[in-house]
Amino acid sequence: xxxxxxxxxxxxxxxxxxxxxxxxxxxxxxxxxxxxxxxxxxxxxxxxxxxxxxxxxxxxxxxxxxxxxxxxxxxxxxxxxxxxxxxxxxxxxxxxxxxxxxxxxxxxxxxxxxxxxxxxxxxxxxxxxxxxxxxxxxxxxxxxxxxxxxxxxxxxxxxxxxxxxxxxxxxxxxxxxxxxxxxxxxxxxxxxxxxxxxxxxxxxxxxxxxxxxxxxxxxxxxxxxxxxxxxxxxxxxxxxxxxxxxxxxxxxxxxxxxxxxxxxxxxxxxxxxxxxxxxxxxxxxxxxxxxxxxxxxxxxxxxxxxxxxxxxxxxxxxxxxxxxxxxxxxx
Amino acid sequence: xxxxxxxxxxxxxxxxxxxxxxxxxxxxxxxxxxxxxxxxxxxxxxxxxxxxxxxxxxxxxxxxxxxxxxxxxxxxxxxxxxxxxxxxxxxxxxxxxxxxxxxxxxxxxxxxxxxxxxxxxxxxxxxxxxxxxxxxxxxxxxxxxxxxxxxxxxxxxxxxxxxxxxxxxxxxxxxxxxxxxxxxxxxxxxxxxxxxxxxxxxxxxxxxxxxxxxxxxxxxxxxxxxxxxxxxxxxxxxxxxxxxxxxxxxxxxxxxxxxxxxxxxxxxxxxxxxxxxxxxxxxxxxxxxxxxxxxxxxxxxxxxxxxxxxxxxxxxxxxxxxxxxxxxxxx
Numbered sequence: 001x002x003x004x005x006x007x008x009x010x011x012x013x014x015x016x017x018x019x020x021x022x023x024x025x026x027x028x029x030x031x032x033x034x035x036x037x038x039x040x041x042x043x044x045x046x047x048x049x050x051x052x053x054x055x056x057x058x059x060x061x062x063x064x065x066x067x068x069x070x071x072x073x074x075x076x077x078x079x080x081x082x083x084x085x086x087x088x089x090x091x092x093x094x095x096x097x098x099x100x101x102x103x104x105x106x107x108x109x110x111x112x113x114x115x116x117x118x119x120x121x122x123x124x125x126x127x128x129x130x131x132x133x134x135x136x137x138x139x140x141x142x143x144x145x146x147x148x149x150x151x152x153x154x155x156x157x158x159x160x161x162x163x164x165x166x167x168x169x170x171x172x173x174x175x176x177x178x179x180x181x182x183x184x185x186x187x188x189x190x191x192x193x194x195x196x197x198x199x200x201x202x203x204x205x206x207x208x209x210x211x212x213x214x215x216x217x218x219x220x221x222x223x224x225x226x227x228x229x230x231x232x233x234x235x236x237x238x239x240x241x242x243x244x245x246x247x248x249x250x251x252x253x254x255x256x257x258x259x260x261x262x263x264x265x266x267x268x269x270x271x272x273x274x275x276x277x278x279x280x281x282x283x284x285x286x287x288x289x290x291x292x293x294x295x296x297x298x299x300x301x302x303x304x305x306x307x308x309x310x311x312x313x314x315x316x317x318x319x320x321x322x323x324x325x326x327x328x329x330x331x
Numbered sequence: 332x333x334x335x336x337x338x339x340x341x342x343x344x345x346x347x348x349x350x351x352x353x354x355x356x357x358x359x360x361x362x363x364x365x366x367x368x369x370x371x372x373x374x375x376x377x378x379x380x381x382x383x384x385x386x387x388x389x390x391x392x393x394x395x396x397x398x399x400x401x402x403x404x405x406x407x408x409x410x411x412x413x414x415x416x417x418x419x420x421x422x423x424x425x426x427x428x429x430x431x432x433x434x435x436x437x438x439x440x441x442x443x444x445x446x447x448x449x450x451x452x453x454x455x456x457x458x459x460x461x462x463x464x465x466x467x468x469x470x471x472x473x474x475x476x477x478x479x480x481x482x483x484x485x486x487x488x489x490x491x492x493x494x495x496x497x498x499x500x501x502x503x504x505x506x507x508x509x510x511x512x513x514x515x516x517x518x519x520x521x522x523x524x525x526x527x528x529x530x531x532x533x534x535x536x537x538x539x540x541x542x543x544x545x546x547x548x549x550x551x552x553x554x555x556x557x558x559x560x561x562x563x564x565x566x567x568x569x570x571x572x573x574x575x576x577x578x579x580x581x582x583x584x585x586x587x588x589x590x591x592x593x594x595x596x597x598x599x600x601x602x603x604x605x606x607x608x609x610x611x612x613x614x615x616x617x618x619x620x621x622x623x624x625x626x627x628x629x630x631x632x633x634x635x636x637x638x639x640x641x642x643x644x645x646x647x648x649x650x651x652x653x654x655x656x657x658x659x660x661x662x
Contacts, residue, residue, distance in 0.1 A: 016499065022353055022375060027416075027444065043607040044353060044372075085358075113358065168347065272647070276374040276640030278607040309607030313651045316603070320644045 002149040002248070004195040007156035007188060010053075013060040014157055017089060018053050019045050021158075023165040023303070026274035033294045036301040038171065039287060040162055041277050043309030047113070049235070049283070050158055050185055050307050051082030051145070057154025058143045059086045067092050069139035072131055076102040078235055078308050079145040084115040095140055097131050105312070146184030146242040155185040159192025162303060166197060173199055173300030177256060177286035179307045180204030180213045181236035183245030189305070190252035201298055203256030204249065205289040207233040207282070211258045213241045213249060222246055232261045232315065235282030235308050257289035257296055264288045268319035271306065281315065283308035333480040333579070335526040338487035338519060341384075344391040345488055348420060349384050350376050352489075354496040354634070357605035364625045367632040369502065370618060371493055372608050374640030378444070380566070380614065381489055381516055381638050382413030382476070388485025389474045390417045398423050400470035403462055407433040409566055409639050410476040415446040426471055428462050436643070477515030477573040486516040490523025493634060497528060504530055504631030508587060508617035510638045511535030511544045512567035514576030520636070521583035532629055534587030535580065536620040538564040538613070542589045544572045544580065553577055563592045563646065566613030566639050588620035588627055595619045599650040602637065612646065614639035 021044045029037045042050040059067060070093035073083040080096045087094035096110050100119040111117050120130050135142055144151065159176075166174060176193060178186040183204070190202040204213045210231055215223040224240045231237055241249060264281045267288035271279045279287070286304035294302060352375045360368045373381040390398060401424035404414040411427045418425035427441050431450040442448050451461050466473055475482065490507075497505060507524060509517040514535070521533040535544045541562055546554040555571045562568055572580060595612045598619035602610045610618070617635035625633060 019353060019355075022350060024350075024375060041375075044355060048605075048607050269644075272609055274379075276379050276609040278603055278609065313600075317648055317651060320648060 002152055002191065004191055006149065006153040007160060007192050010057040010150070010153040011157045011160055014053065014056055014154070018056050018157065020161055021045055023162070023169060024275045024277065028274045029270060029291065032270070032291050033302060035294060037290050038169070038301065038303045039271070039275055039277075040158065040303060040305045041275070042158060043277055043279050043283055043306050047078065047081040047085050048308055048310045049078035049082065050155055050305075051078040052085060053157055054145075054151035054154035054184060055079070055082035055086035055143060057157075058148060058150040059090050059092070061150045062141065066141055069141070070095060071143050072097065072135050072140040073143045073145070074127055074131060075145060076106050078310055080110050080115065081113060081310070083143050084110055084113045088114040095134060097127060146182035147244045149244065152184050152188045152244060154188070156188025156192045158185065158305065159189035160196060162189070163193060163196035166200075166303065171301050171303070173298070174303050175297040175300060176200050176202045177205050177289045177302060177304045178202060179236045179282055179285040179305060180206055180256070181238040181282070182242040183213060183249050184242065185305065185307060186213070186253065187245035187248035191248060194252050202253045203289070203297065204253055205256045205286045206236065206258050207231045207264070207285060208258055208260050210237050212238070214255055214258060216241050216246060217250060217253060217255060220250070233264060233282035233285055235280055235310070236285060237282070257293035259285050259288040259293065262322070263292050265319040265322055267291060268311075268316070269323045272320065277306060278309040278311065278316065279306045280308050280311035333483055333522065335522055337480065337484040338491060338523050341388040341481070341484040342488045342491055345384065345387055345485070349387050349488065351492055352376055354493070354500060355606045355608065359605045360601060360622065363601070363622050364633060366625060368621050369500070369632065369634045370602070370606055370608075371489065371634060371636045372606070373489060374608055374610050374614055374637050378409070378412040378416050379639055379641045380409035380413065381486055381636070382409040383416060384488055385482035385485035385515060386410070386413035386417035386474060388488075389479060389481040390421050390423070392481045393472065397472055400472070401426060402474050403428065403466050403471040404474045404476070405458055405462060406476060407437050409641055411441050411446065412444060412641070414474050415441055415444040419445040426465060428458060477513035478575045480575065483515050483519045483575060485519070487519025487523045489516065489636065490520035491527060493520070494524060494527035497531070497634065502632050502634070504629070505634050506628040506631060507531050507533045508536050508620045508633060508635045509533065510567045510613055510616040510636065511537055511587070512569040512613070513573040514544060514580050515573065516636065516638060517544070517584065518576035518579035522579060525583050533584050534620070534628065535584055536587045536617045537567065537589050538562045538595070538616060539589055539591050541568050543569070545586055545589060547572050547577060548581060548584060548586060551581070564595060564613035564616055566611055566641070567616060568613070588624035590616050590619040590624065593653070594623050596650040596653055598622055599642070599647070600654045603651065608637060609640040609642065609647065610637045611639050611642035
């Protein structure tokens with residue numbers, strides 16, 4: 001069973017190779033939220049998202065022979081990049097399976113980081129069968145994005161850092177908001193904080209219409225999203241909370257805000273102006289919750305994880321263009 | 332005389348109140364430069380630039396009675412914000428003198444941070460006389476942007492952090508590039524590194540047409556810029572290197588790249604894509620030097636300071652819109 005000891009072990013294996021990301025703040029954001037807001041800038045992690053932590057954890061925990069044969073992952077997004085760079089830094093090979101209609105830029109970038117990209121036809125090919133065949137034939141190890149204890153333990157190192165940084169910053173009671181897809185980051189963070197900062201509460205944040213985790217927390221069983229398209233928060237859209245994370249979320253999390261796409265765009269623009277960080281829509285969901293839904297949170301400070309920053313120019317310009325120009329270029 | 336001991340003392344006074352900013356990197360940037368590139372992300376400092384360090388250093392070094400009477404600064408930019416927030420965090424008062432034609436947004440933001448803004452007419456009023464009268468009448472202490480040993484010592488804490496972070500990252504021989512206006516950051520960084528990492532070289536980077544410091548280093552005496560308008564790199568445009576920094580620069584610095592506005596815009600776009608940080612044009616000058624002028628630097632790694640991120644939406648959109656879309660949203 002995964003616990004804080006596995007997270008501490010992941011942190012030891014990560015030492016010096018995973019970035020300790022800063023905890024940022026701005027008086028301008030505090031004023032909007034009506035309380036102190038801190039942002040754990042995980043968009044500054046290697047490959048631009050927290051996913052590198054889980055990938056590093058999984059690869060660094062493998063025995064050398066297994067790792068040398070290479071790894072495989074299904075992803076066209078942040079997990080693909082995290083696995084690819086972690087493999088490269090371990091001098092091994094990553095195979096990434098992507099749909100053939102994935103954006104050309106994402107395919108090119110994943111290749112540029114060093115992956116072997118294998119494309120499949122969504123309409124006619126079975127992704128899982130293709131991956132299983134490849135893994136079998138070449139001895140590759142599958143790295144799942146959240147249903148893997150070593151991956152969850154790696155994501156949990158974010159929680160260890162938050163606990164230490166909060167102590168140093170004099171933060172005591174705080175609500176920790178986490179952008180939530182399959183629940184790997186949320187469950188890992190909750191496990192770490194339950195041990196290191198039990199006075200903090202943890203809240204998954206999800207986009208409107210894709211609030212499978214918050215609905216699952218309410219009903220007590222895994223609920224699914226009716227559709228997976230139609231949100232700009234692609235990084236945190238999953239069919240349902242993962243089987244490994246869900247019991248942890250149920251045990252340790254409280255309900256979280258459900259945020260609109262527009263709130264995420266506003267949060268991106270405010271993070272640009274006041275924190276000088278680049279956040280993608282899904283990665284900005286927790287900050288949107290902190291800024292615009294603080295009323296539903298327990299009293300005290302808010303810590304929002306900005307989980308990723310892999311956003312293209314057009315989406316970022318949309319975030320900036322949509323706002324009132326009173327929003328300021330100040331730190 | 333200012334030396335590394337003053338910088339170490341400034342670091343002790345800054346402990347916990349000045350952010351330790353991360354040293355970032357991306358394999359994509361390494362490939363462009365043809366060598367390893369590290370970016371000291373000082374845009375993530377409080378108020379969005381390194382100026383907060385110098386201001387904190389100056390205010391924290393004052394005796395309590397002097398500080399309680401308040402401080403005064405001339406600036407419409409990053410120094411104003413740094414002094415204002417440092418004063419606020421010391422529970423004292425900041426008076427900022429700005430030209431009446433400064434952008435309304437900058438005036439509003441400096442007020443929002445807590446300053447008393449006093450406007451003067453460029454054409455008819457003498458800024459220095461106005462400031463001296465105010466300081467005299469109210470017992471305010473002037474905080475200069477670079478010709479002040481405590482300010483230079485505060486900026487030098489960037490150098491101490493670079494030395495420690497470079498050791499941790501296994502960086503040995505490196506050229507350190509610094510966006511250079513009056514020379515406070517460059518001289519402070521050079522002093523710290525001369526002691527802590529003497530195998531590193533320090534190079535001031537300036538915009539084309541405003542290369543007063545590099546010309547001064549070449550001639551051996553303080554040279555002036557013929558004009559102060561016409562660059563987008565407003566944060567690092569000064570008439571000439573400061574009197575206090577210049578002898579330090581002469582003793583400790585090597586020539587640095589002179590970069591075009593367009594190169595700074597490209598560096599901003601690349602920092603957005605690959606580091607997920609927001610950098611203003613002048614703050615991106617050193618990264619532009621690292622990426623596009625590495626051929627003039629000694630062999631080894633390059634460390635570029637991204638000195639500030641206070642850029643408005645329109646300028647940032649210009650940086651993104653100007654580039655080839657092959658530039659990627661990857662970490």
